[in-house]
Amino acid sequence: MPELPEVETTRRGIAPHLVGRRIEAVIVRQPRLRWPVPRQLRERLPGQRVDAVERRAKYLLVHTVAGSALLHLGMSGSLRVLPGGTVAGAHDHVDWHLDSGRILRYTDPRRFGCQLWQAPGAPHKLLAGLGPEPLGEEFDGDYLWRKSRGRAAAVKTWLMDQKIVVGVGNIYAAEALFAAGIHPNRAAGSVSRLRYMRLAREVKRILEYAITRGGTTLRDFISPDGTPGYFEQELFVYGRAGQPCKVCGTPIRAITLGQRSTFYCPRCQR
DNA sequence: ACTTTAGCCTGTCGGC
DNA sequence: TGCCGACAGGCTAAAG
Numbered sequence: 001m002p003e004l005p006e007v008e009t010t011r012r013g014i015a016p017h018l019v020g021r022r023i024e025a026v027i028v029r030q031p032r033l034r035w036p037v038p039r040q041l042r043e044r045l046p047g048q049r050v051d052a053v054e055r056r057a058k059y060l061l062v063h064t065v066a067g068s069a070l071l072h073l074g075m076s077g078s079l080r081v082l083p084g085g086t087v088a089g090a091h092d093h094v095d096w097h098l099d100s101g102r103i104l105r106y107t108d109p110r111r112f113g114c115q116l117w118q119a120p121g122a123p124h125k126l127l128a129g130l131g132p133e134p135l136g137e138e139f140d141g142d143y144l145w146r147k148s149r150g151r152a153a154a155v156k157t158w159l160m161d162q163k164i165v166v167g168v169g170n171i172y173a174a175e176a177l178f179a180a181g182i183h184p185n186r187a188a189g190s191v192s193r194l195r196y197m198r199l200a201r202e203v204k205r206i207l208e209y210a211i212t213r214g215g216t217t218l219r220d221f222i223s224p225d226g227t228p229g230y231f232e233q234e235l236f237v238y239g240r241a242g243q244p245c246k247v248c249g250t251p252i253r254a255i256t257l258g259q260r261s262t263f264y265c266p267r268c269q270r
Numbered sequence: 271a272c273t274t275t276a277g278c279c280t281g282t283c284g285g286c
Numbered sequence: 287t288g289c290c291g292a293c294a295g296g297c298t299a300a301a302g
Contacts, residue, residue, distance in 0.1 A: 002295060002296090003295060003296090006295075032279095034278070034279095034296090034297080034298085035298095058296075058297095072296080072297085073295095073296090074278095074279095074295095074296060074297080075279090075294070075295060075296055075297095076279085076280080076281085076294085076295085091280080108279095108280095109279075109280050109281065110278085110279045110280050110281080110294090110296095111278080111279050111280080112278065112279070112296060112297075113296090126297090126298090152273095153273075160296090162296090162297080169295055169296070170294090170295060170296085171295060172295090216295075238295095258274085259274090259275080259276095261293080261294085
């Protein structure tokens with residue numbers, strides 16, 4: 001569910017409540033997430049003080065001197081900071097009790113997310129092989145162009161591959177391709193260098209803007225203080241099948257690429 | 271070596 | 287009103 005802007009919104013929301021605080025207890029009600037919650041998280045996290053909360057791709061890393069918690073929100077996960085004693089619901093799987101008296105609560109109806117443990121100085125294997133951050137310097141049009149040569153995959157599917165670039169999921173891939181005027185089904189290797197320059201710029205612009213809006217809320221995304229994201233109103237193609245393109249008026253089309261629904265304007269995107 | 275598919279889960283929505 | 291299938295923001299591991 002959450003893509004980079006939602007994860008970054010979550011990071012910014014929880015960090016002020018976590019950094020410098022001590023974790024007093026870790027309560028796991030449902031250990032069966034995408035992967036089982038490991039013993040180390042329960043045993044080593046309590047008593048530790050949080051040094052920093054970092055984001056890498058769509059993962060959140062909560063660092064302490066004893067090691068780091070590696071969190072992923074999957075499709076339907078969210079993290080909220082709540083007053084101590086707040087009653088847990090059916091999908092509230094993990095609570096961290098903080099010495100501030102508050103709770104960091106992980107909720108995830110579909111349980112595609114995870115809470116894992118990373119020992120100090122031993123990056124988790126899930127982080128190995130990830131592509132560059134889209135908002136970093138390494139990611140630009142030249143990088144996309146070089147990487148895509150000879151690739152027959154649809155550019156939209158290819159752009160969502162986390163080995164190519166991280167953080168871009170189904171919504172923002174569709175939006176960035178629209179903004180760059182690229183048809184989502186075009187072979188990645190057939191997109192010109194100039195188009196990739198534009199695509200890289202649009203990916204950065206859209207992700208940065210979505211972060212300022214607090215992310216996109218379609219169903220259940222909520223930021224840590226319980227407010228929704230406001231980017232939904234800014235969507236040009238995602239979820240707008242049959243509705244007129246906001247630029248040219250042509251009806252937006254829906255197709256399936258790589259088992260994911262894809263939206264585009266047949267006139268604006270070639 | 272690469273590309274495609276299956277599967278993990280629950281909730282919601284539209285059609286009948 | 288209720289049942290049923292389709293679908294949902296992700297990602298890995300297995301199969302091709």
